[in-house]
Amino acid sequence: MTDMQNDLYLRVLRGEKVERTPIWVMRQAGRYLPEYRATRKQAGDFLTLCKTPELACEVTMQPIDRFGLDAAILFSDILTIPDAMGLELVLEEGVGPVFNKPIRSQADINALGVPDPERELAYVMNAVRVIKAELNGRVPLIGFTGSPWTLASYMVEGSGSKEFRRIKGLMFESPAAAHQLLSVVTESVIQYLKAQVSAGAQSLMVFDTWGGMLSTEKYQAFSLAYMAQVVSAIKSDPACENVPIVLFTKGGGQWLEMMADTGCDGLGLDWTVDMAKAKQRVGDRVVLQGNMDPVVMNTGRAQVAEQAEQVLSCYGRHSKNDKGHIFNLGHGIQPFAKPDNMQALVETVQGQSAQYHD
Amino acid sequence: MTDMQNDLYLRVLRGEKVERTPIWVMRQAGRYLPEYRATRKQAGDFLTLCKTPELACEVTMQPIDRFGLDAAILFSDILTIPDAMGLELVLEEGVGPVFNKPIRSQADINALGVPDPERELAYVMNAVRVIKAELNGRVPLIGFTGSPWTLASYMVEGSGSKEFRRIKGLMFESPAAAHQLLSVVTESVIQYLKAQVSAGAQSLMVFDTWGGMLSTEKYQAFSLAYMAQVVSAIKSDPACENVPIVLFTKGGGQWLEMMADTGCDGLGLDWTVDMAKAKQRVGDRVVLQGNMDPVVMNTGRAQVAEQAEQVLSCYGRHSKNDKGHIFNLGHGIQPFAKPDNMQALVETVQGQSAQYHD
Numbered sequence: 108m109t110d111m112q113n114d115l116y117l118r119v120l121r122g123e124k125v126e127r128t129p130i131w132v133m134r135q136a137g138r139y140l141p142e143y144r145a146t147r148k149q150a151g152d153f154l155t156l157c158k159t160p161e162l163a164c165e166v167t168m169q170p171i172d173r174f175g176l177d178a179a180i181l182f183s184d185i186l187t188i189p190d191a192m193g194l195e196l197v198l199e200e201g202v203g204p205v206f207n208k209p210i211r212s213q214a215d216i217n218a219l220g221v222p223d224p225e226r227e228l229a230y231v232m233n234a235v236r237v238i239k240a241e242l243n244g245r246v247p248l249i250g251f252t253g254s255p256w257t258l259a260s261y262m263v264e265g266s267g268s269k270e271f272r273r274i275k276g277l278m279f280e281s282p283a284a285a286h287q288l289l290s291v292v293t294e295s296v297i298q299y300l301k302a303q304v305s306a307g308a309q310s311l312m313v314f315d316t317w318g319g320m321l322s323t324e325k326y327q328a329f330s331l332a333y334m335a336q337v338v339s340a341i342k343s344d345p346a347c348e349n350v351p352i353v354l355f356t357k358g359g360g361q362w363l364e365m366m367a368d369t370g371c372d373g374l375g376l377d378w379t380v381d382m383a384k385a386k387q388r389v390g391d392r393v394v395l396q397g398n399m400d401p402v403v404m405n406t407g408r409a410q411v412a413e414q415a416e417q418v419l420s421c422y423g424r425h426s427k428n429d430k431g432h433i434f435n436l437g438h439g440i441q442p443f444a445k446p447d448n449m450q451a452l453v454e455t456v457q458g459q460s461a462q463y464h465d
Numbered sequence: 466m467t468d469m470q471n472d473l474y475l476r477v478l479r480g481e482k483v484e485r486t487p488i489w490v491m492r493q494a495g496r497y498l499p500e501y502r503a504t505r506k507q508a509g510d511f512l513t514l515c516k517t518p519e520l521a522c523e524v525t526m527q528p529i530d531r532f533g534l535d536a537a538i539l540f541s542d543i544l545t546i547p548d549a550m551g552l553e554l555v556l557e558e559g560v561g562p563v564f565n566k567p568i569r570s571q572a573d574i575n576a577l578g579v580p581d582p583e584r585e586l587a588y589v590m591n592a593v594r595v596i597k598a599e600l601n602g603r604v605p606l607i608g609f610t611g612s613p614w615t616l617a618s619y620m621v622e623g624s625g626s627k628e629f630r631r632i633k634g635l636m637f638e639s640p641a642a643a644h645q646l647l648s649v650v651t652e653s654v655i656q657y658l659k660a661q662v663s664a665g666a667q668s669l670m671v672f673d674t675w676g677g678m679l680s681t682e683k684y685q686a687f688s689l690a691y692m693a694q695v696v697s698a699i700k701s702d703p704a705c706e707n708v709p710i711v712l713f714t715k716g717g718g719q720w721l722e723m724m725a726d727t728g729c730d731g732l733g734l735d736w737t738v739d740m741a742k743a744k745q746r747v748g749d750r751v752v753l754q755g756n757m758d759p760v761v762m763n764t765g766r767a768q769v770a771e772q773a774e775q776v777l778s779c780y781g782r783h784s785k786n787d788k789g790h791i792f793n794l795g796h797g798i799q800p801f802a803k804p805d806n807m808q809a810l811v812e813t814v815q816g817q818s819a820q821y822h823d
Contacts, residue, residue, distance in 0.1 A: 270799060275760040279768045322758055322795075323739035324775070361718045361737065379719065381681035400680055402633040410637045417682070437680075441628060 111244045116178040117309060119431040120351035120372050120394055128419065128432050128460035129177035130453055131249070133375075134439030135170040136182050139404075140446060142169045153198045157183050163234040164241050171246060173446070174453045178247050178310070181238060181303070183231055185253030185314055188295050189262045191227035192219055209265030213281075216288045221295045224302030231299075232306040239307030250308030252300055254315035254356075255293045255337070256330035262288070271320050278329055285329065293333045297340040304347050311352040312375070313337060319358020326362060335369040342370055353396055357438060360385075367392045373430075378437025382421040386429060394430045395422065398437040399452075404444035408451040415455040425464050434460070469602045474536040475667060477789040478709035478730050478752055486777065486790050486818035487535035488811055489607070491733075492797030493528040494540045497762075498804060500527045511556045515541050521592040522599050529604060531804070532811045536605050536668070539596060539661070541589055543611030543672055546653050547620045549585035550577055567623030571639075574646045579653045582660030589657075590664040597665030608666030610658055612673035612714075613651040613695070614688035620646070629678050636687055643687065651691045655698040662705050669710040670733070671695060677716020684720060693727040700728055711754055715796060718743075725750045731788075736795025740779035744787060752788045753780065756795040757810075762802035766809040773813040783822050792818070 111117075115129040137143055146166050150156035157163060167182040186204050190196035195207035210216060222228055239248055253261075261267070263274040278285045300311050318330035334354055341347045354366055355375025366374055367389040376385055376397035385395055403414045415434070422432040434456045440449070469475075473487040495501055504524050508514035515521060525540040544562050548554035553565035568574060580586055597606055611619075619625070621632040636643045658669050676688035692712055699705045712724055713733025724732055725747040734743055734755035743753055761772045773792070780790040792814045798807070 270760060272760055272763055276764055279761055279764045319737065322736045378680045379677065402628060402630055403637055405630055406634055406637045
């Protein structure tokens with residue numbers, strides 16, 4: 108790691124002492140940036156952008172170049188795995204993701220295989236390699252996946268959902284089939300993440316977008332248990348040594364203790380979580396990542412600075428008893444956010460956070 | 466109260482010992498019931514149904530007659546107050562609520578007045594009176610309101626929302642204007658609830674549908690503080706003596722302690738909350754109401770019985786140290802729920818819960 112110019116993000120996740128709080132932002136390569144919209148227009152559609160490593164690299168680098176963020180995240184979609192399984196992902200502007208061939212029967216589940224990341228998902232691994240080369244050690248590269256529960260939800264619903272009637276119906280009425288589905292998805296996720304590490308990812312993140320729709324009991328059995336398998340597989344693989352893994356369940360603020368029990372290195376917090384309380388609860392066991400309300404990014408620079416300082420002071424002073432803090436929003440930055448506000452956010456965090464570190 | 470045939474629900478909320486767990490269901494008068502759909506068709510549209518006391522009474526009684534639930538809840542909409550303030554509520558099937566004249570400026574806020582419940586909202590008070598007479602002491606009647614934050618959110622957004630950009634923008638950029646708006650809404654809510662009690666409501670519930678979209682700090686300042694004012698006003702009014710009040714913030718599972726601090730009698734829990742943990746946290750201070758996942762009502766009778774028993778056992782044995790449990794779903798019953806499942810739910814709760822009571 109000695110050849111990295113800025114390894115602040117990795118040092119926090121490895122429990123090392125740092126001089127200030129690192130910052131990256133979920134969906135930092137996204138529609139709020141005019142240069143992103145230009146590249147996407149050039150690509151034609153979102154999936155082509157994901158599937159063309161040079162273009163994926165271009166948009167990954169844009170926020171790094173423009174704002175000086177402390178980490179880059181692979182530009183891709185969380186639904187690449189089900190697409191590679193044959194469900195045929197379609198991403199249309201304003202509609203959200205849709206699968207042409209959703210899971211509708213036990214036979215559909217039986218037919219699922221674990222994709223070979225270097226074959227069916229080669230475009231992702233190629234993107235990782237191209238981005239890693241382009242970064243050339245400027246900042247660490249984060250690889251990622253959707254959580255098994257989140258992927259299974261999309262696969263069974265066939266699209267986004269408000270009530271999750273289909274996947275919850277499967278869970279309540281045919282729990283064995285739901286577990287079978289989650290098992291094959293989990294194995295796919297594990298191989299996918301390991302391949303990203305082989306290709307050059309230096310840190311991993313699991314996005315559990317829909318785990319927060321479950322009761323506590325069902326969350327443990329149908330989402331967390333599978334994320335725990337993922338963490339365990341990464342942690343026991345010598346090839347992934349020193350590759351930290353962060354779990355993020357949106358709406359999971361009640362479950363931080365059991366999430367930390369998985370052995371992960373960090374937890375993403377959505378903006379509803381009180382950072383000071385989260386630090387008391389699990390801050391001695393995991394790094395906390397988050398958690399400003401993304402809507403603030405649509406207001407003014409003064410509000411952005413004020414709310415960012417609020418998050419920093421809520422985490423408060425860093426001590427050797429705490430694992431540390433990585434600044435982020437509490438969810439992805441939205442298309443209507445102002446690029447100027449991103450500048451203000453980065454300046455505030457990078458400029459004001461040193462006072463909380465010795 | 467001695468002339469009530471079934472006052473189980475009120476006895477729990479007054480801290481009295483009961484022989485079994487009472488049950489009512491949010492949106493129990495709703496589209497899942499064929500007889501409701503028939504009455505609504507007769508009314509023409511949802512608002513006419515709300516505004517015609519005899520029809521509102523008819524649909525309020527339907528689930529009581531059919532299932533023998535332990536409480537009735539006034540049939541109305543949470544947005545009656547802004548409608549009475551002149552925002553012109555429109556409720557279209559499949560679209561959700563829309564205001565023709567949403568709040569768009571400081572002048573709009575300045576122009577808001579507190580509606581006189583017995584004039585601009587006379588149809589609600591008349592519905593309460595008609596229902597109360599029709600109930601004739603069979604079960605208690607619950608009155609309700611949207612929370613100040615939830616009403617203000619709809620008023621400023623002009624409709625439902627996913628990101629809440631407008632109301633959060635107001636909160637971050639013009640907090641004084643947001644507080645001014647919340648104050649006039651809170652005063653309206655207080656007068657509205659007091660009038661419902663005068664008209665015959667024997668218990669009150671505040672639905673904070675959107676408080677869970679806020680950070681902990683903003684929730685305290687912009688939602689909870691105003692619900693606390695409502696609780697305080699009801700508790701200090703001799704005319705509301707013995708009228709319990711229950712607060713429900715969807716997504717508020719992290720905030721139960723501070724919600725209990727308002728002095729309310731009960732807390733509604735959504736289905737993500739672990740009932741056993743909630744009991745440990747605040748069960749000695751407030752009654753807990755909830756919290757089965759509404760989606761279960763779309764599965765089979767066996768699943769309904771199993772999940773209902775799960776909730777009962779999660780609350781566990783009742784002792785004099787706990788305030789008690791009222792069974793409910795964790796959110797409103799959905800249009801696709803099966804009426805047979807409601808029967809199974811009521812049978813399970815009324816039949817199985819006695820074992821948890823001495």
